[in-house]
Amino acid sequence: MASSRHFVVAHVVLFLVITSSLAYEDPAGTYCNPNSPVDPGSLLATYIGDLLASLVPACSRFATFIASSNGNDETIVYGMAQCRGDIWGKLCCLCIEAAADQIQKSCPNSSDAQIWYNHCTVGYSQHRFFGKFDTSNGVVSIRNQEDYSDPQALSDLLGSLFNELSTEAINPKGKGFAAGQANLTDSDTLYGMAQCTKDLPPFACSQCLDAAIKQSQSSCGPSKGCRVFYSACVVRYELYPFIPYGISGQVEEKLTIHHEFHKENKFMS
Structure with missing residues (x-):
């Protein structure tokens, strides 16, 4: 209750x-x-x-x-x-x-x-x-122009988090969407999201997210927040919770x- x-x-x-x-x-x-x-x-x-x-x-x-x-x-x-x-x-x-x-x-x-x-x-x-995706005309959005103090730590953890989210999103139970978080330090938490459009089959979703993740690695640098948009998928990370805790998994069931x-x-x- x-x-x-x-x-x-x-x-x-x-x-x-x-x-x-x-x-x-x-x-x-x-x-x-x-x-x-x-x-x-x-x-x-x-x-x-x-x-x-x-x-x-x-x-x-x-x-x-x-x-x-x-x-x-x-x-x-x-x-x-x-x-x-x-x-x-x-x-x-x-x-x-x-x-x-x-x-x-x-x-x-x-x-x-x-x-x-x-x-x-x-x-x-x-x-x-x-059922298709196009990575030739993506959009990279960096609203937070401030860089993180430890770029290598951010890059390492972000790669791990995005890989986990991608795996979860392409799982049929994920329905093309996954969100999660990981601790950078005792005081800093990294929040991430990965999503495909629901018409994409799992393999195409995986390919699209892989391209978006690679684009984030090359374009976002050490920024504290960044989003990469492709026609059929998106990845995002921030150092603040942009998805309300406890809602994501429950909504899909409804x-x-x-x-x-x-x-x-x-x-x-």
């Missing part, structure tokens, strides 16, 4: 934090493909807008991963939305709604784009990308499996 109350209180606190932060939160990363232009007044642009508008109603059906398409054989666009592994329900939908709105503002002239927030990601393309097929849209949990 005590643990149940802890979960409810923690999730209420998380809800308040997210709802208050989404109003002013900047995207953690944005990618607009400059080689995939689209005329804002074209039929393709209309399809993109309609597809993005369909993501929020799909989320309200309790799906935490949404794969969708809109258009016809000659002009078609594919889209997806996914929330972080510990985010579900209304919290998930709020983030997807914000991301779907912002990506149209950030990438109005691109038919291939993706946006990442702390709690979700939304992307679309004319290429069918479901996710409602939902499959629904339409003529042009497919929603999955």
Whole structure:
């Protein structure tokens, strides 16, 4: 009973934090493909807008991963939305709604784009990308410009932590998501996360995370915090707890499996 109350209180606190932060939160990363232009007044642009508008109603059906398409054989666009592994329900939908709105503002002239927030990601393309990953256009986000005092200790522990998280994420029980922590010193704790989109099979998830981890090692240096975003996976580490303790594993058990097929849209949990 005590643990149940802890979960409810923690999730209420998380809800308040997210709802208050989404109003002013900047995207953690944005990618607009400059080689995939689209005329804002074209039929393709209309399809993109309609597809993005369909993501929020799909989320309200309790799906935490949404794969969708809109258009016809000659002009078609594919889209997806996914929330972080510990985010579900209304919290998930709020983030997807914000991301779907912002990506149209950030990438109005691109038919291939993706946006990442702390709690979700939304992307679309004319290429069918479901079950695939692309590491050619990743985004590295270093919000904390301060370096850790012992770079070697950070690097060694981070490598070990990310390897463990990757193994956990590709395990079917992990459902493509893992979060954990490890002690750097008596006073410093390293927190990490690894996640793949739910359409990736385990082997592809492993490859994507491996590429993201290697990118973090080469690009993040001794920074106290860093995120690497690829189209179908993300890794992150910080020296503060960015995922509320005790929520991650419990939320996955509460996710409602939902499959629904339409003529042009497919929603999955």
